[in-house]
Amino acid sequence: MVCSRLAVLVTAVSFFSTLLHAASTAAASGFVASDGSVSFALNIPNDQVDDTSLYFVLTGPSTSSWISVGMGNNEMKDTLMFIMYADSTATNVTVSPRLSYDNTEPSYTSNVTYTVGPGSGISNGTMTATVLCHNCRSWKGGSIDPTNTAANFLFASGPRESLKSNSVTANLQRHSSYGTFTMDLTRAVGAGQLPSIVTADTAGTIQDTDKSDNDFLPALHGALTIIAFVGLMPIGLLILRIMNSVKWHALNQSLSAAVALIGVFVGIYCGTLYNRSRSFNSAHQLFGLVITVGMVAQFILGFVHHRIYKKTLAPTKLAPFHIWLGRLVIPAGVVNIFLGFPLAQNSKYNWALLGFVLAIIIIISLVLVWKWKQIKRQRKMRLAVEGNLNSDSGSEMRPWSAMGEPETNVPLDHINGPSAYHVPR
16 A cells, blocks of 8 residues: 555656656747736647646746636636635645636635646745646636637736635635736647746737726725714714704714615625625624614614604603613624624734724713713802802892792703603613
8 A cells, every 4th residue: 555655656756757847848828917916828738538637837926815817718707717825834835726607706616636746836936836637628617629729818816915725715805906818729739748937928828908906895894884883873972962962863873874784785795705705604794684683773763762752752662772772783883893804804904993993982981071070060060059049148039949849841851952862871
């Protein structure tokens, strides 16, 4: 058993050594992206016995989180992609064959067998993968035709983030640049050999497009939810406690709920674009759904309570539920934002969020303390004035004081702010 495995290993090493030696003379078609993000060389064996294999070399700067080439199409749908990224040691590379059926993160396919050969790794700021691939000339939705003089290909590279994984199903961030090119495959047909790394396009290769890209939707989702839960909703609390304005509180809550709901819808759409969130089973997504239901319920309770109060000028049983839901929804929303950044593979932004949240807490606390001291000072002044009046023996300045508190059926609570809106202690 040991001898047979050793023989297989020796044969494989000898095979790739032969390929590397012959690479300089191998038939190949090559492509180099105009921005230098991707270099790709392809060899198609003309062996009639093995008409499913391909040899290729893929290189690019190690500053990119991942580098890829897609075969068979000039759009992501039905494209076979080979994605390269650093392994866990950051000295070698992981190659992941994936299929894409829409403009979403491609998924790993086990229908492709391949071997990553010698010469692969990370050196001098460059990632390199030398690959012998079996069962690569046809797949569901596409194929490689060796007689095609203008075959469609894709290329892309990930953002300047750290991705180190041995897993072929590693989660990817959206590409920072991408494009399309066509290649004359007849020039790649020849003896099955590993091609050389190319530094320029070979004859018959034309780059069609080259675009920069930004993954703005997750950022938009995060920004909207932060504005709603960390900004607008706490401001709504201050409006009610400091300004005693039900009108502005209602407008604030309407705006914050609308901003939050837009953020939720953007987040749901973002979830469909990535493998890590497509199943909608992460803690951030499930918790977010619960928070959204609570937020909508709180808004409805507040709206109904206010309508009833305007008619009766009396507190309603809905007020405590509205208030306590607010006390739960706001901190829950903030916590869920902290859960969202790791899902978006941007955990580093949690530190900035923490600083922002602490700043908001400090500001709100200072404002509430100021308001409390102001109320306390006004109460002392009022009591002092009343005491002076009551102690004045020179004249009967308040002949009505002995009559007790006036009795009236006219509701006046709304003048200083309705008690129904005061947060119970």
